Amino acid sequence: xxxxxxMAAFAAVLASSCKKETVISEHDGELTLSFDAKxxxxxxxxxxxxxxxxxxxxxxxxxxxxxxxxxVKSDGTEYAVPESYYLLEETGPVVVQEGDYTYxxxxxxxxxxxxxxxxxYKAVKFSIGVDATHNDNLSLQAGELSQLSGMTxxxxxxxxxxxxxxxxGTVKEGxxxxxxxxxxxxxxxxxxxxxxxxxxxxxxxxxxxxxxxxVDVAKAIDGIDLIATPTIGASQASVMATLADNYATKxxxxxxxx
Amino acid sequence: xxxxxxxxxxILVAAMQACSKTEMSPVPQPVELEVPANFPVPPxxxxxxxxxxxxxxGRRLFYDKRLSGNNTISCASCHSQSLxxxxxxxLSQIGVSGSxxxxxxxxxxxxAWANNGLFWDGGSTNLESQAFAPLANRDEMNQELYELVxxxxxxxxxxNRFREAFNDPEIKTGSIVKALAQFxxxxxxxxxxxxxxxxxxxxxxxxxxxxxxxxxxxxxxxxCHQGELFTDNRYHNNGIDQDFSDASLxxxxxxxxxxSYDPADLGSFKTPTLRNVMLTAxxxxxxxxxxxxxxxxxxxxxxxxxxxxxxxxxxxxxxxxIPLSNSEKxxxxxxxxxxxDESFISNPxxxxxx
Numbered sequence: 001x002x003x004x005x006x007m008a009a010f011a012a013v014l015a016s017s018c019k020k021e022t023v024i025s026e027h028d029g030e031l032t033l034s035f036d037a038k039x040x041x042x043x044x045x046x047x048x049x050x051x052x053x054x055x056x057x058x059x060x061x062x063x064x065x066x067x068x069x070x071x072v073k074s075d076g077t078e079y080a081v082p083e084s085y086y087l088l089e090e091t092g093p094v095v096v097q098e099g100d101y102t103y104x105x106x107x108x109x110x111x112x113x114x115x116x117x118x119x120x121y122k123a124v125k126f127s128i129g130v131d132a133t134h135n136d137n138l139s140l141q142a143g144e145l146s147q148l149s150g151m152t153x154x155x156x157x158x159x160x161x162x163x164x165x166x167x168x169g170t171v172k173e174g175x176x177x178x179x180x181x182x183x184x185x186x187x188x189x190x191x192x193x194x195x196x197x198x199x200x201x202x203x204x205x206x207x208x209x210x211x212x213x214x215v216d217v218a219k220a221i222d223g224i225d226l227i228a229t230p231t232i233g234a235s236q237a238s239v240m241a242t243l244a245d246n247y248a249t250k251x252x253x254x255x256x257x258x
Numbered sequence: 259x260x261x262x263x264x265x266x267x268x269i270l271v272a273a274m275q276a277c278s279k280t281e282m283s284p285v286p287q288p289v290e291l292e293v294p295a296n297f298p299v300p301p302x303x304x305x306x307x308x309x310x311x312x313x314x315x316g317r318r319l320f321y322d323k324r325l326s327g328n329n330t331i332s333c334a335s336c337h338s339q340s341l342x343x344x345x346x347x348x349l350s351q352i353g354v355s356g357s358x359x360x361x362x363x364x365x366x367x368x369x370a371w372a373n374n375g376l377f378w379d380g381g382s383t384n385l386e387s388q389a390f391a392p393l394a395n396r397d398e399m400n401q402e403l404y405e406l407v408x409x410x411x412x413x414x415x416x417x418n419r420f421r422e423a424f425n426d427p428e429i430k431t432g433s434i435v436k437a438l439a440q441f442x443x444x445x446x447x448x449x450x451x452x453x454x455x456x457x458x459x460x461x462x463x464x465x466x467x468x469x470x471x472x473x474x475x476x477x478x479x480x481x482c483h484q485g486e487l488f489t490d491n492r493y494h495n496n497g498i499d500q501d502f503s504d505a506s507l508x509x510x511x512x513x514x515x516x517x518s519y520d521p522a523d524l525g526s527f528k529t530p531t532l533r534n535v536m537l538t539a540x541x542x543x544x545x546x547x548x549x550x551x552x553x554x555x556x557x558x559x560x561x562x563x564x565x566x567x568x569x570x571x572x573x574x575x576x577x578x579x580i581p582l583s584n585s586e587k588x589x590x591x592x593x594x595x596x597x598x599d600e601s602f603i604s605n606p607x608x609x610x611x612x
Contacts, residue, residue, distance in 0.1 A: 097394050100327070100402045133305075139386035139432040139439070140305055147390055147431055148403055159517060160387040235509070237519055 028118050029204040033069070033111040033126075033211050035088050036255075037062055040218040046090060052218045055227075059169035061091035062217060063151060064247070065130050065162065067143075068192070071116065072123035074200050079117050085130065085143030086111045087151060088215075094150035103150045118204040122197055124211055124254070128247045129164030129190040136161065136187070153185070159234065161185060165247055167217060171226045180230040182221065184244040191248030197257035212256040220251040286311040286423050291370055294448030296456045296486050300370040306386060306436045308443060311423035314611075316441025318419070319434060321610040324409050325393060327354050327400035333392070333438070334610065336363040340603050342534035343367060343445065348545025354400035360510055362545035365538040367602065368531060370443040374491040378527045378543040379514045385439035386432075393435075403431050410434070445608060447533050447599040448486075455596075456486075464596055470586075471593025475532070478580050479590075481570035488532035488597070494568040495525040497561035497578055498542060513543075524566040536591075536598050550591055558582040 037044035286309035343366035509516030
């Protein structure tokens, strides 16, 4: 009798414990999205003279939000990466809150996505900027969204929202030189890209997968005269829309998926 | 304890310990706004539901000087309950920098219905986002947000209250502004003599002059000061200026144009409510009119013409202005006095808890 009671107790404990699934050899894996900044044919670099067309640029900062990443499987079904808000950047120190705080110089090109369902994928979708839900309500802090990155408009008394993309530097042509700040923002400029991979790619625990994307600032500013319009922001709605369209339609391309 | 019952006891304990996620984490208590019967249904805020714990935390933060960079001012310093959460001065200079501000501190009442932009030009979409501006602005509270989180973390009572209100072991800037927004949404003013008259409560009356004032407001002012909230929450150029060419300070003097870039919005500012207006002098986005008489004189005979002037300001045979006789002005003022909710400014639930 005693034995039976002990066994019953043991069984009850076992049954009520939170048991993990049995481990199998190949399972969900990791995928890296690598956003490789370019300036035309060359690499994007800060504080160097770079010639694009007839003009010489010297970039100080490139920053942009990549959000709401969706991976498209070969069977057409989709996996939306939760909490996917990432700040991609190559920048010197950023003054935040009018100098109360300095965001350190940073270069960040890789986004590592974890626990991606094991499958074969054919395309990737993501957005540049921050969706209206989060853009309109800064208290909703998902992923890397933060008021303290210098990518929000909060320290002055008007638009409280995110800056979607920001490119800063100087531009020279002949004797003319201008310091420029080209930014995008506001909900209408939140754009979603859908990019096919060059070939289908398997993601699993068996090997690390990586999608490499080129982000070409020369294409981002294509058709925009930064000497004529050195400050692009909400007050230049049409130029800002062109800039946002360029990021969404030309500047970002997938080069390798493996 | 017999051996058998001991064993059953063991099983029970083991069963309770397994999957212990459901243990007693305190759930914040949902709160329904107490909406006066003559008010519309407030817009829902699914991202920040009101809770007893969140509202109380928000009240504590609202009155806490820790929220400013040098711990000298709180939200209540410029939003005083006795003045319907306004400050009585045209342009404040009690901010951390001591510099004079560019905008008049708005009164806070019936904020739960303010769903068409905050600030005088509507640059912020909701109270949650709005809070970051006065907190961070150098001339206002000048608070470094990381520092604020650390200051609050150092107070055990706050650590507990944040955990209870948001089920989150960490204090986050997002939770700070959510709590502030929750408290502000409870600031409902709807117990004036007018309200009691409107709801036909026993004994509630308005004098002949007050009723005359109500009719004048309904016929001449309701284009903007609409409905039971006495505001349409929209933006209008009411003719206090006519030259909007000064684009300095990021369009500060251009009104809602700085947000919309629509020329029709040049010189447009948000309609404030008429409720508690006798408590909230001076008036306009820059506090330029010291008295309600000056405001009525403006509408009656001071409206300036410009291309973006709101057509509602042209009630003078198509010309700018809303003509009012002296006795009409007096009737309107008598009615506005009947719109004051005295209980609002003495309600202990809105007062300083510290």
